[in-house]
Structures are given as structure tokens and as C-alpha cells.
Amino acid sequence: MTLTPEQARIDANEALAALYANVTDWDEAVLNQAIDAIGGDGRPFSANDLRAVLPELAHGAAGLFFHSLVRRRNPRQVVVIGEEPSTAESTHGKPIKVYRLSAERLDAIAARIEQRKAAA
Numbered sequence: 001m002t003l004t005p006e007q008a009r010i011d012a013n014e015a016l017a018a019l020y021a022n023v024t025d026w027d028e029a030v031l032n033q034a035i036d037a038i039g040g041d042g043r044p045f046s047a048n049d050l051r052a053v054l055p056e057l058a059h060g061a062a063g064l065f066f067h068s069l070v071r072r073r074n075p076r077q078v079v080v081i082g083e084e085p086s087t088a089e090s091t092h093g094k095p096i097k098v099y100r101l102s103a104e105r106l107d108a109i110a111a112r113i114e115q116r117k118a119a120a
Contacts, residue, residue, distance in 0.1 A: 039101040075104035
């Protein structure tokens with residue numbers, strides 16, 4: 001049976017939804033904190049950087065998390081700016097995305113910092 005493009009899109013979205021359901025709130029919170037700390041200065045980062053600070057993280061969860069950030073449009077979270085080879089042994093140097101935090105996310109980080117200073 002040949003799928004129509006629309007049916008293929010529906011099937012793919014259902015498969016992704018099932019995978020996203022495995023990303024826990026804990027994973028999401030840890031990943032958000034890590035990418036804000038790593039990318040909060042506006043410099044590019046990748047999953048290689050996350051592995052350096054979160055070596056025990058479920059890497060499948062990280063990939064799904066990044067996919068959800070890239071797809072989010074309002075507010076925009078991250079911007080894909082390139083690729084680099086993965087440093088994970090299991091990937092054999094496969095290309096992975098390099099990201100930069102969006103202006104909206106950087107503004108939100110700055111606002112949180114100011115709010116903490118004001119509360120101190």
C-alpha cells in the first residue's frame with residue numbers, strides 16, 4: 001500500500017508523539033537548564049556540549065527535546081546554525097546540529113537574571 005504524503009505526515013507525527021511521551025519532565029528541566037547555561041552567552045552549542053556536562057543523560061531524550069525546540073515558533077527557542085561531527089563513540093562522527101539560542105530565549109534568560117537580582 002502506498003501512502004499519500006498527507007497520510008505519511010500523519011503517521012510520522014503519531015510516531016513522534018509516542019516518542020515525545022518518553023521525554024520526562026525531569027529530562028526537559030535538566031536540558032533546559034543545561035542549554036541556558038551553555039548557550040546563554042549567545043555562543044553556538046551542540047549535543048557534544050551537553051554530553052560534556054550531562055554524561056548520563058538519555059541521549060534519545062535530548063534529540064527529541066532539541067527537535068521540539070527547533071519546531072517551536074512562538075516564542076522561537078533555538079536556531080540551527082550548522083553541523084559538526086558527533087563526539088559520541090556510537091555515532092562514528094555522524095553530523096549533528098549546532099544551535100544558537102534565539103533572541104527571544106536570550107531575552108527570557110536576561111529577564112530571569114534581573115528578577116533574581118531584584119529579589120535578592
